[in-house]
Amino acid sequence: MAHGPDGPAAAPEAAQGRGMGSEPALHAHGIVKRFGPTLALDGVGLTVRPGESHALVGRNGAGKSTLVGVVTGLHRPDAGAVTFGGAPAPAFGDRAGWQSKVACVYQKSMVVPDLTVAENLFLNRFEGERIRWSRLRRRARDLLAEYGVNVDPDARAGQLPVEQRQFVEIARALSFGARLIVLDEPTAQLDARGIQRLFTKLRELQAQGVAFLFISHHLQEVYDLCTAVTVYRDARRVLTSSVADLPKDELVAAMTGERAGAAGTSWRAASGPARTSSEPALRAEGLALDGEFEALDLAVHPGEVLGVAGAAASGNTALGETLAGMRRAGAGRVTVQGRAVKPGSVPHALDAGIGYIPEDRHRQGLVPDRSVAENATLTVTDRLGPWGTVLPSRTREFALSMIGSLDIRTRGPEQPVSGLSGGNQQKVVVARALARTPVVLVAVRPTAGVDVKSKDALLGVVRRVADEGSAAVIVSDELDDLRVCDRVLVLFHGRVVAEYGSGWTDRELVAAMEGVRDVEGVERTGERS
Structure with missing residues (x-):
């Protein structure tokens, strides 16, 4: 039974009646949050019951991260209220109070790798006190045993497998008294066996009344683990439902705003690009990067824009960086017009004819x-x-031509790039x-952090590059970025799982990116072996 945005905020009946108390572990109601002119949350709600794993899903920008910030005490809401177990949330800034109610385990582990498990469990709890190490280790061993975490307290945290580091973080959170754990992309760095071990432990803790708010880009995991799901879209809550009562195509439709069964191109298994008479501008053969993506082949022809789509931990960003020489492939090769490109060499990639727009313009793209x-x-x-010199007059002349070509709004070539807007800074990166x-x-995500007008202009530049006879590859999880593409490959957990022509629907592409199986038009794209 699903509820629309105006329906009850409480979780579905299937998630209730666990005999663990009638008060929700978390109840957020009417939450509004603005960041300057941006409305990040528009009167949203969320209820998580004791002993429940409740999924919160939505596309990028839907408001999930902002809601997590509110319910963990990092953001002060502009309106609305949050309660834990029926009691009002601690005062904003009361760190100890929030720790006793809720904790967040992030995709990137927050344990200190050079400290032992015991030291991580009790970090910052002995300010001004003399530490008795034998007692600390004994307390750590008792705490781990209480929650069934089979980890050596004397082991260095950095030497543990990823899921055991997560267990340590969960045990630490529970030791403060928190009964609600937010799991933010917890499976992103886990293999299939690690995911199974994590889910087994979560179910054991649920049986003890611990509640989990589960955030993941992999929708199949929602069906594997969770009993309830809430969907945010465009800063609003659009759906809350029992997972058992919600078909997968309806979940994807709620995320995209595109009705189930909407017409679109049929999905086909990735079997390589359609052949053309021209030699590929870029070809990858058997390209692989350990821990990021498995061996794959792709070819991009002159005049073509290829999209490489994928959610978090899909491997698509690593693939883009490998093509550009930023990362060294473990196997396979890249060629440009038949010429081999030296692996892991940006200068060689440049000389071969690869231009690169990095994901993070501040860290990788600009000298501010x-x-x-x-x-x-x-x-x-x-x-x-001449002879390796740089003439200011030529630099200025070249820059003026790029400023005019890309419509970079600047006082002139001499203006520091740090003084430009985000969209114009990105245009400078494109110019380079x-x-x-x-x-x-x-x-790689060429329109990240820019306004709508700049986004359209930047994508227009990429399209123009192809129309003038070059080739382009757009690596992104943003649907708007991918609409300019002639073809889109979808990666999921390092494997190419689908390929689309230009007529794909949001529902189809999101389903493939999120690893949902058995959705109409997407044939078992997300299975892991």
């Missing part, structure tokens, strides 16, 4: 205290003067990637 001109010409300094007139442009 340098000018627009200097940033835009970083890849062509060998062309700006295009400066050498690449054979193929590889763009």
Whole structure:
């Protein structure tokens, strides 16, 4: 039984009646949160019962992370209320009070790797006290045993498998008295056996009354673990339902706003791109990177934009970075117009004709205290003067041409790039990637953090690159980024699981990216062996 945004906030009946008390472990009601002009949460609600695993799902930007920030005390809501076990949430800033109610276990482990398990469990609890190490280890052993965590308290945390580090974090949270644990993408770094062990432990803790708020991009896991699910879309709650009562296609439809059964292209198993008469501009053969993606083949032809879609931990970002020489493949090879590219070498990739737009322009794309001109010409300094010199006049002339071509809004080539808006900074990164007139442009989430107008302009540039005879690869989980593509490959847990032509629907693509099996039009895309 599903509830729309105006329906009851309580979890479905299937999630109730566990005999663990009538008060919800968590009840959030009417939560509003703004960040400047951006409305991140628009009167949303969420209820999690004791002993329940409740999934919170939605596309990027739906409001999930902001809601987690509110219910863990990191964000102060502008309106609404949060209660734990029927009692009001602690005051904002009361760290100890929040620790006694809720904890969050993130995708990236927060344990201190060089400390032992025992030291991590009791970190920051002995301020000003003399530590008796034998007693500390004994207390750690008792705490782990209480929650059935089979981990050596003397082991270095960094030497533990990922799921055991998660068990330690959960045990630490429970030791403060928290009975609600937020799991944010907990399976992203786990293999199939690790996921099975994690889920087994979670079910054991549920039997003790511990509640879990489960956030994952892998919707099949919602059906494997959870009893209830809430869907956010565009900062609003659109659905709360018993998992058992919600068909997978309806869940995907709620996330995308696209009705189940909407017309679209039929899915086909990934079997390589449609052949054309031209030699591929870029080809990858047997390309693999240990821990990120399995051996795969792809080819991109002149005039084509290929999308590589995937959610968190799919391996799509690592694939884009490997194609651009940022990471060294463990197997296989990359060629540009038939010429082999040296693995893990950015200079060689540039010389071969690969232009690159990185995922994080601040960390990988810009030198903030340098000018627009200097940033835009970083890849062509060998062309700006004789015998290795860089002539300011040539630098300025080149930069002016890129500023005009990409409509970069700046006071001039000499303006520090740090003074530009986010969209114009990204255009400078694009200018640098295009400066050498690449054979193929590889763009990883090229519109991240820019406004709608800049997004359209940037995607238009990528399309223009292909229309003028080069090739492009867009690596992204943003549907709008992928609409400009002629074909889209979908990665899930490091494997290519689907390929679409240009007429895909949001429902189809999201289902494949999220690993949902048995959805109409998506044939068992998410299975793990």
